[in-house]
Amino acid sequence: MKFSFFALYESKTDDFDVFYTSMSDYRLRVSSMKSTFRRWAKQDISEDTYPYFDYFKFFMSGYMSYALLEKKECSKEEAIEHTKVLKERIKNRLKDAGSDPSQTPDSVSS
Numbered sequence: 001m002k003f004s005f006f007a008l009y010e011s012k013t014d015d016f017d018v019f020y021t022s023m024s025d026y027r028l029r030v031s032s033m034k035s036t037f038r039r040w041a042k043q044d045i046s047e048d049t050y051p052y053f054d055y056f057k058f059f060m061s062g063y064m065s066y067a068l069l070e071k072k073e074c075s076k077e078e079a080i081e082h083t084k085v086l087k088e089r090i091k092n093r094l095k096d097a098g099s100d101p102s103q104t105p106d107s108v109s110s
Contacts, residue, residue: 001079002022002071004022004068005019005020005068005069005071006019006067009065010058010064013061017087018083018090
């Protein structure tokens with residue numbers, strides 16, 4: 001099966017996460033994620049109709065962007081593992097560039 005691997009990231013803090021999809025165009029998956037967020041954001045606070053997903057933080061920030069990392073033919077299990085590998089590669093590149101993704105402005109002490 002062919003998978004697309006993409007990252008959602010917040011440009012202000014370098015916070016990111018890597019996702020995969022088997023959809024023919026990863027942008028459709030991002031659009032679907034955004035639609036899910038909008039339904040969640042519009043619901044009454046007392047409702048549980050739409051649960052909160054961790055990736056919503058990117059849409060709430062106002063500085064969210066996304067990028068295609070690669071496309072690859074693999075099994076679902078391999079796609080899950082490859083997502084972890086890509087995430088580690090990005091973390092290492094950010095550290096090498098002097099940006100630590102675990103150090104957001106809120107967590108850095110002066």
